[in-house]
Amino acid sequence: MMQEGLDDGPDFLSEEDRGSTLPNFKQNEFSVVRQHEEFIWLHDSFVENEEYAGYIIPPAPPRPDFDASREKLQKLGEGEGSMTKEEFTKMKQELEAEYLAIFKKTVAMHEVFLCRVAAHPVLRKDLNFHVFLEYNQDLSVRGKNKKEKLEDFFKNVVKSADGVLVAGVKDVDDFFEHEKTFLLEYHNRVKDASAKSDRMIRSHKNAADDINRIASSLYTLGTQDSTDLCKFFLKVSELFEKTRKIEARIAADEDLKLADLLKYYLRESQAAKDLLYRRSRALVDYENANKALDKARAKNRDVLQAETSQQLCCHKFEKISESAKQELIDFKTRRVAAFRKNLVELAELELKHAKGNLQLLQGCLGILKGNT
Amino acid sequence: MSLCTELVLDITYHQVKAPLFLVAQDLTLFCICVNVQSQPASLAAEDISTNSNGPKQDSLFDDDPEDLFAEATEEVSLDSPERDVLLSDGPSPAITPITPPTSVITPRIGHTHDDMFTHSSFDEIEEEEGGDSFDIHISVSDPEKVGEYMTSMSLFKRSEFAVKRRFSDFLGLHSKLASKYLHIGYIVPPAPEKSIVGMTKVKVGKEDQSSNEFVEKRRSALERYLMRTVKHPILLKDPDVLQFLESSELPRAVSTQALSSAGLLRMVNKAADAVNKMTIKMNESDAWFEEKQQHFENLDVQLRKLHTSVESLVCHRKELSVNTAQFAKSAAMLGNSEDHTALSRALSQLAEVEEKIDQLHQDQANADFYLFSELLGDYVRLLTAVKGVFDHRMKTWQKWQDSQMLLQKKREAEAKLQFTNKPDKLQQAKDEIKELEGKVQQGERDFEQISKTIRKEVSRFEKERVKDFKTIIIKYLESLVQTQQQLIKYWEAFLPEAKAIS
Numbered sequence: 090m091m092q093e094g095l096d097d098g099p100d101f102l103s104e105e106d107r108g109s110t111l112p113n114f115k116q117n118e119f120s121v122v123r124q125h126e127e128f129i130w131l132h133d134s135f136v137e138n139e140e141y142a143g144y145i146i147p148p149a150p151p152r153p154d155f156d157a158s159r160e161k162l163q164k165l166g167e168g169e170g171s172m173t174k175e176e177f178t179k180m181k182q183e184l185e186a187e188y189l190a191i192f193k194k195t196v197a198m199h200e201v202f203l204c205r206v207a208a209h210p211v212l213r214k215d216l217n218f219h220v221f222l223e224y225n226q227d228l229s230v231r232g233k234n235k236k237e238k239l240e241d242f243f244k245n246v247v248k249s250a251d252g253v254l255v256a257g258v259k260d261v262d263d264f265f266e267h268e269k270t271f272l273l274e275y276h277n278r279v280k281d282a283s284a285k286s287d288r289m290i291r292s293h294k295n296a297a298d299d300i301n302r303i304a305s306s307l308y309t310l311g312t313q314d315s316t317d318l319c320k321f322f323l324k325v326s327e328l329f330e331k332t333r334k335i336e337a338r339i340a341a342d343e344d345l346k347l348a349d350l351l352k353y354y355l356r357e358s359q360a361a362k363d364l365l366y367r368r369s370r371a372l373v374d375y376e377n378a379n380k381a382l383d384k385a386r387a388k389n390r391d392v393l394q395a396e397t398s399q400q401l402c403c404h405k406f407e408k409i410s411e412s413a414k415q416e417l418i419d420f421k422t423r424r425v426a427a428f429r430k431n432l433v434e435l436a437e438l439e440l441k442h443a444k445g446n447l448q449l450l451q452g453c454l455g456i457l458k459g460n461t
Numbered sequence: 462m463s464l465c466t467e468l469v470l471d472i473t474y475h476q477v478k479a480p481l482f483l484v485a486q487d488l489t490l491f492c493i494c495v496n497v498q499s500q501p502a503s504l505a506a507e508d509i510s511t512n513s514n515g516p517k518q519d520s521l522f523d524d525d526p527e528d529l530f531a532e533a534t535e536e537v538s539l540d541s542p543e544r545d546v547l548l549s550d551g552p553s554p555a556i557t558p559i560t561p562p563t564s565v566i567t568p569r570i571g572h573t574h575d576d577m578f579t580h581s582s583f584d585e586i587e588e589e590e591g592g593d594s595f596d597i598h599i600s601v602s603d604p605e606k607v608g609e610y611m612t613s614m615s616l617f618k619r620s621e622f623a624v625k626r627r628f629s630d631f632l633g634l635h636s637k638l639a640s641k642y643l644h645i646g647y648i649v650p651p652a653p654e655k656s657i658v659g660m661t662k663v664k665v666g667k668e669d670q671s672s673n674e675f676v677e678k679r680r681s682a683l684e685r686y687l688m689r690t691v692k693h694p695i696l697l698k699d700p701d702v703l704q705f706l707e708s709s710e711l712p713r714a715v716s717t718q719a720l721s722s723a724g725l726l727r728m729v730n731k732a733a734d735a736v737n738k739m740t741i742k743m744n745e746s747d748a749w750f751e752e753k754q755q756h757f758e759n760l761d762v763q764l765r766k767l768h769t770s771v772e773s774l775v776c777h778r779k780e781l782s783v784n785t786a787q788f789a790k791s792a793a794m795l796g797n798s799e800d801h802t803a804l805s806r807a808l809s810q811l812a813e814v815e816e817k818i819d820q821l822h823q824d825q826a827n828a829d830f831y832l833f834s835e836l837l838g839d840y841v842r843l844l845t846a847v848k849g850v851f852d853h854r855m856k857t858w859q860k861w862q863d864s865q866m867l868l869q870k871k872r873e874a875e876a877k878l879q880f881t882n883k884p885d886k887l888q889q890a891k892d893e894i895k896e897l898e899g900k901v902q903q904g905e906r907d908f909e910q911i912s913k914t915i916r917k918e919v920s921r922f923e924k925e926r927v928k929d930f931k932t933i934i935i936k937y938l939e940s941l942v943q944t945q946q947q948l949i950k951y952w953e954a955f956l957p958e959a960k961a962i963s
Binding site for chain 2: 267271274275293295303306309317318325428433435437450451454
């Protein structure tokens, strides 16, 4: 369930029954209200936790984006004088439907995040996660202030620079070497596909809007005409009213099944890249520790310290490597399943809508030709 | 006497690369081929004209024997350079709109997209060498209605012929017709507008998609223009029209800049404005005219609005096509980098489907344009001509009234002169009065004549309008049907591929 928050977007009311799968909850069924920032807080806490360095951290849900709809609403308000009452009502209804659709989508994405966490054997036991789900007061998670945002920015710069250096290190392990190459390319291509699919879908929406206007004009023409054409126009107007609803639905379904899928895997592949980065970082640390140990032994100074340090690095590296391998295999499995599901559903929906359109068109044509 | 005629009109064109110093001339030549053929009378009955529907109050002039095309059906021969075949063949499809939809071509040269939009003229362009010319194939055929109508069309000297014409020739034709017929109430179809930008590209010999599209738009517009003109029973008999269609050499139309149809229409509009500004409180004895004027006014507003929306649709559909193509490429790349074999294959298939769909969108955009958008554009321009004739009627009335007022004044002056001793002046006054009386009578006759003509013209125009809109919109819907059928085919082929991912 979702309610519109005052400023920062929706509040999330999560109703969950975790009784069977997560035994360490105090109650079986409960509900809390969470804001988007609190989801981000949870995600970031995972990222910053060293224990989870070897896992693909489920990507944070994107910020709800109602800007486009708000803009449209504003334009609608400004243009109220220039259109008929019917047109205005129609456009307002569509805008409301659009708003609702974005709402639902945003909820779904936040839900996906929580489900991913809950499905992960380790993350589901995280204390912050439990607090997130159970604590029925405001978590008082404030958004990052300017200083912290700046720190984040620099951290990211350093990380990317480091990532480039680290990526240059060729891995002995074939599996990871392959994954590195693969993920780099895949991530970029998913990014491109995601952007292109967005553009394609937007054009589709625009075309549907045009058909809407055409239907209205035809209706007016139909009511005004004194010849045979009046019935003709009215029939065609009715047809276009229906077909444009289908076209709008097509765009919405493509958005859900294709665009969202690509966006999600853009984020997931980034999370996978981050994992690889952490592992490479650990490897570099391990190698550096080895070198330090050799030096210490050679000088015969602080050998114990160096040994301990080296062992820690080794342990860390091996732990990450082990879990990373499994995570990446799971990633592939999830990815293939998700693509399969969405592509099948996409094709089925496209077919359903095309058949619907065809039926409407043929029906109308039958009537029009019969009367001519 | 009525004649059943079939006029088949088809325009193609040839392009040539102009050496730069000749840029000033418009070298595109349009070739008009005229073809006379016989058709069995039964086809005339299939005519979809609204005669059968019995239109309401404007049906007064249906039976006018001067209306050559009362029962005419038009046919458009599309493909076949083998037009001779049409001569001997029996029935051909009788139904044609003004805009032959199958003359729409896909600007992508070499693309074989079947059914909807093939047009051989485009192939002819590639085959033919030499000049920039438009070919107009006009088939004039003659359904035999033995006993009722004359069976031979004596207007044309030959039964099959071809001429080459330049764009400026069309404009020249229109300006001549406009100057002869507009002011007496005939709705002369407006010629396509000049376009400086598009034309410059063609002149400089820029051979790219947009300049090809431009020439095709022009070709299509000229075809529709000519069809409308020759379908008009009075205009068809005009010697200028016949000369335009038949004679191998036309005197070069001079100063078409000044007389371009757009310019002419602008002049008509200015006249209309001037008329409105003069407080012509015309005593409209006939409510019919006022009603019709209002009707056309409303129609104009609505058609313009609709036209804008359709133009927007064309634009967005083209964008959709481009964006779909780009997405297809992107999906193919994604498929390449995907390391799960079955998923990789499915993504490549998706890319192929999207590529086919982008072509579908492109074709649909063409249908949106050539069928729907151009229909609306043509009628917006036609309505300007219609409004023009109404304004001419007002001017005719004004002229008549002015003569009458002048006559009145002269009579008063003459009455005064009776009491003076100026026999010369008296005689002069009487002469002037006689002349004016003649003028007043002529003015009244002119006014009655133009009123009568306009009634007939409007009736004909409305019939044509109904026919045009019905035919073309049906063709347009059929294009939409085809698109959906193709979409179904493509997605049905893809679905098993998606399911095969394991």
